[in-house]
Amino acid sequence: MPVHKRRYRSGETVWYFDFNAPGSTRETRNRITESGFATKREAEDAEAKRRIEEQETHELAKAGGPIDAPLPKTLATLREEFFRQHAEEKLAPKTIERYREQAAYFDPELLKMAITEITPLHLGREWTRLLKSGGHHRRTKAPRPLSAKTVRNIAGVLSSVFGRAVRWGLVKANPVSDGEPPVPKKHKGIALTPAQQALVFQTATGPWCLPMFLEMSAATGARRGEVLALRWSDI
Template sequence: MTGRPGTGTRRARGNIETLASGALRVRVYGGLDPLTKQRHVLTEVIPKGTNARRDAERARDRLLVEVAERRNPKTSATLDQLLERYLSQFQGSPNTLQLYETHVKNHIRPLLGPVKIGRLDPEVLDSFYAELRRCRKHCARKRGLIDHRTEREHECDERCRPHRCRPLSATTIRHIHFILSGAFKKAIRWGWIKESPTSWAEPPPAPKPNPKPPNAAQAAQILNESWKDADWGAMIWTAMTTGVRRGELCAVKVESVDFTPGRETLWLERAIRREPGWGWGEGDLKTHQQRTAR
């Protein structure tokens, strides 16, 4: 099936073309692109060879089946376009959004931004995570690279040193995985793709927490010293006995405390946090649900 229009026959949904190099290009119509509203065509190139025609016909039939079963990507959108749409609709906190935008700018966009989302698979993502574990600056492995003390124009001194590859932390790589996972879930809901490659990719495991709180004797020593100032002692005591977050503790007001004997309660409804663009201010709790501490 060559699928050449203009012969008076019905236009074929798939065709095979011979390129100047001798390779065969398979093209299958996949519907209208929901992002651009233009024709979306699935393309696959079969290298020149003895069995090229047979392989091309198999590729065409496979793509036709994927289209018929709605398993093909519905758009030629790139990961950049998906992330831009995803972040514009993000409903998390401003701080989380700012963190995500930083990761997209520094790590995702330079390495995967131009890739079409239909071509991203678990193998590509695993290679991407491996690169993040190799070097956080994504260096080209060339000699003579310098880690400059600032990105601004400057004269180098002893603070600008030969480049050393340092990996991103496992926590940061997992944050990047969560960004991609959220974006691909949206893409599935929008009908852009059938399944998410992040479901099969393997980010590094979460690091095991290793808290080192003071023992009972050390805690008592800290409290005894802090009570030399009544206000400071009250704050340290509250932090130790309730386990509230720092931002929550800073937002406590007199009306937040119930001093009823035997029923003393601390109501946590607000928290102090940094808001991108204008500094510190009051906001909702991290869980967006008030709670009490006793």
């Protein structure tokens, strides 16, 4: 209980509150305390108010800026606000990494635009650009097309960014909803028969872990990267 009573030798009785500041750990514990309240109710009210103030201060410190900082006006500033205020607080590190990789494809001219001026037409042009020359070759850096699936993933990130802007009251609607991102073509999956799987297991040679890798892949249907990222705690 954060509220306590203290009795002095003089006979005077006062109430005080005492709690750990937000973000405190065993190694870096910061105590918030205040005394001199005549009643328990006064101490409880003061403690509740102070706790809210300390939590707000802690959240602002994590966000890296004051609460009255300028609101994002362009897509570039909205993108960074999205990562700072939402993604880094609520998403897994690997998800954030993937989001940042996809957000890096946004056209510089689109990033300069005011978020209130971006329309589905602008986004339709962006999807076309990405499909034709959104990527680049690693060696020559020459432009290359992106797949429809990649462009749709990029559109998904942009939709999340604008969706957060709607929640924040920065825009009235999400333009990605009517932006018609490309739809990837579905390919028929190819799977090995049980007999073929058994043959692969029997003929596998190489590292000691290869049979386990193959059996895990066959049992779960997971992708190579997903199987390689597994830990014993996942199993």
